[in-house]
Amino acid sequence: MNDPATIRRLYGRAQGHKLRKGQAALVDDLLPKVAVPEGAIDAVRLFGDERPLRLEIGFGAGEHLAAQAAARPDTGFIGCEPFLNGVVGALGHIRDGSLGNVRLYMGDALEVAERLPDGSLDAVYLLHPDPWPKARHAKRRMMNHGPLDLIAAKLKPGAQFRLGTDDPTYCRWSMMIMAQRSDFTWLAERPGDFLERPADWPETRYERKAREQGHEVWYMTFRRS
Numbered sequence: 001m002n003d004p005a006t007i008r009r010l011y012g013r014a015q016g017h018k019l020r021k022g023q024a025a026l027v028d029d030l031l032p033k034v035a036v037p038e039g040a041i042d043a044v045r046l047f048g049d050e051r052p053l054r055l056e057i058g059f060g061a062g063e064h065l066a067a068q069a070a071a072r073p074d075t076g077f078i079g080c081e082p083f084l085n086g087v088v089g090a091l092g093h094i095r096d097g098s099l100g101n102v103r104l105y106m107g108d109a110l111e112v113a114e115r116l117p118d119g120s121l122d123a124v125y126l127l128h129p130d131p132w133p134k135a136r137h138a139k140r141r142m143m144n145h146g147p148l149d150l151i152a153a154k155l156k157p158g159a160q161f162r163l164g165t166d167d168p169t170y171c172r173w174s175m176m177i178m179a180q181r182s183d184f185t186w187l188a189e190r191p192g193d194f195l196e197r198p199a200d201w202p203e204t205r206y207e208r209k210a211r212e213q214g215h216e217v218w219y220m221t222f223r224r225s
Contacts, residue, residue, distance in 0.1 A: 019088060026091040027084070034094060036078060036105040041115050046103050047076045053116070055154075056080065056125040057109040057142065060206055062090025064127055067202035069099045075122070077102045080109030110150055118153050123160045128206045131167035143174045145181075152183045155224040162201070163220040166210035171218045184222040194219050 019027065036046070043051050052075045059065040059079040069077045079102060081087050087106045094102050105112050132140045143163070151161060161184060165171050178184055188194045197203065197219050207217055 019084070023088045023092075026088055026095065030091050030095060031087065031104065031106075034091075034102060034104050036103050036112055039115065041112070042117055042120060043076055046078070047101065051076050051101075052122040053078065053120055054123040054125070055109065055113065055116075055121055056127070058082070058126065058129055059090055060086055060128070060204055062086065062093045063204045064125065064202045065090060065102065066093035066097055066099060068125075069102045070097055071200070073101055075101060078105065078112060079103070080105045080107065080112050082107055110147055113150050113154050116154050119156050121154045121159060122156060123162065124151050124155060125162045127162070127164040127204060128166065128210070129163075129170070131165065131170035133167065133169050138173065141170070141173065143170070143177050145177065148177070148181065148184075152181075152224060157224055159224045161222045161224065163222070164201075164207065164217065166207070166215040166217045168216075174220065178220075178222060183225050185225050187221045187223055193221075 043049065043053050046053075052072075054068065054072075054075055054077050056065045056068075056077065056079045059081045062079065062081075065077060065079040069075075079090055081090065081104070084106065087104060090102070090104055093099065094104075126142055129142045130140075132138065138144075155161060163174055165174065178186060195216075195218065197207075197217070198221070201219060210217055
C-alpha cells in the first residue's frame with residue numbers, strides 16, 4: 001500500500017474572512033465539545049457507544065454533513081475540513097440542528113482516517129474536492145492511489161465511497177484512477193446514475209453555485225469490493 005503521508009499535503013489558507021463575534025464564540029465554546037480527540041479513535045471513544053461511522057472529507061460549509069447527520073441520528077459522522085470558516089459553518093449547523101452525532105476535525109482528513117480501525121466506516125464522502133486542474137499539480141488531488149488505499153482500508157466490505165465534482169478534468173481523472181483499482185466497483189448502470197443527484201445526497205452550497213454558473217455536476221458512487 002502506498003503511504004498517504006508521502007503524497008499529500010494541505011495547500012491554501014486556513015482562514016478566509018475574519019470571524020464575527022458569534023462565530024468566534026462557536027469556535028471557543030462548541031468546537032472543543034465536538035472536536036475529534038487525539039490518538040486512536042473509534043465509535044465508542046467518539047460517541048460513547050458502538051454505532052455505524054461515516055466520514056466526510058472536506059465538508060465545505062457543512063450543509064451535506066449536517067443533512068446526513070440529521071437523517072441518520074443513530075450514525076456517527078466525522079467531518080474534516082482544513083479551513084476555519086468552513087468549520088464555523090458546520091458548527092452553526094450542529095448548534096441549530098442540535099446534532100449530537102457529529103464530530104469535527106480542522107485539518108487533514110487522512111490523518112483522522114489513519115487513526116480509525118480498519119473496516120470501521122460505512123461510507124466516505126468526497127464532494128467537490130479541489131481539482132488542481134494543472135497537470136503538474138495532479139499529485140495533489142485526493143483522487144490518487146495513496147489516499148484511496150487508505151480509504152479502502154477503512155471502509156467495510158460493501159460500504160460506499162461517494163465522489164461529487166463539477167470539474168470535467170477531475171471527473172475524467174477520477175474515472176481513470178478508479179478504473180485501475182479492483183477494490184472498488186462503480187455502481188452506475190445508466191447515465192442518470194451519475195448525472196442525477198440521488199435522493200439521499202443533499203445539495204451543497206457549492207454544488208448549487210456550480211449549477212448556477214452552468215456547470216454540469218457528476219455524482220459517482222463506488223462500493224468497496
